[in-house]
Amino acid sequence: KNEVEQSPQNLTAQEGEFITINCSYSVGISALHWLQQHPGGGIVSLFMLSSGKKKHGRLIATINIQEKHSSLHITASHPRDSAVYICAVRSGNTGNQFYFGTGTSLTVIP
Amino acid sequence: DAGITQSPRHKVTETGTPVTLRCHQTENHRYMYWYRQDPGHGLRLIHYSYGVKDTDKGEVSDGYSVSRSKTEDFLLTLESATSSQTSVYFCAISDWGKGYGYTFGSGTRLTVV
Helix, strand or coil: CCCEEEECCEEEEECCCCEEEEEEECCCEEEEEEEEECCCCCEEEEEEECCEEEEECCEEEEEECCCCEEEEEECCCCHHHCEEEEEEEEECCCCCCEEECCCEEEEEEC | CCCEEEECCEEEECCCCCEEEEEEECCCCCEEEEEEEECCCEEEEEEEEEECCEEEECCCCCCEEEEEEECCEEEEEECCCCHHHCEEEEEEEEEHHHCEEEEECCCEEEEEC
16 A cells, blocks of 8 residues: 555656646645656755645646645646656654655656 | 765675665754665655654664764664665755755665675
8 A cells, every 4th residue: 555646657748748747645744745856866855845836937836635635737848857756745643754656757758 | 965965876785795875964954864766666764863863763674774973974784785775775854843845865876796
């Protein structure tokens, strides 16, 4: 049983397309994180959110606490957005316990 | 990433030998974590620390030990490396109480032959 489920697992898009990656979780949380990992690269934290919506450049993250669901949107996608996007939740029930999704692999074709 | 470094970046070692990976931070963050990343599993927590000399196990702690004798350093030791410990290891820091999220190190690729 996975506490965090992401969809889709793999995604291929044409440059310029609007992209949505979804994350559903089954535990109570104090915060949700979206992480980005480029091939062979390190992991970068994109967003930390516990309610509502955050925007950074072409990236938008939303969370619905009642539905236990978050989405990461990329507007006007670009080949440099090609990476694995990981959803992680910090559980409000067990303090510093974290649960990670297995990631969504995004490829943006020029 | 700025403020957190892992060493070494790559290591090849033989089965049965001890290995220590180092995570060093300059951010004075309270929490430090060791994860391993394997295909099909995503990131899995090995151990974490919530202060100097305060550590706790994660979901895949068997075969690993940690130590944190000062705020800036968190060491991960494989007492007797096995081939199943071949993986990429990431260190991360955070300080939730001050509003800081995750910052990850660049990773250590460990191969046990």
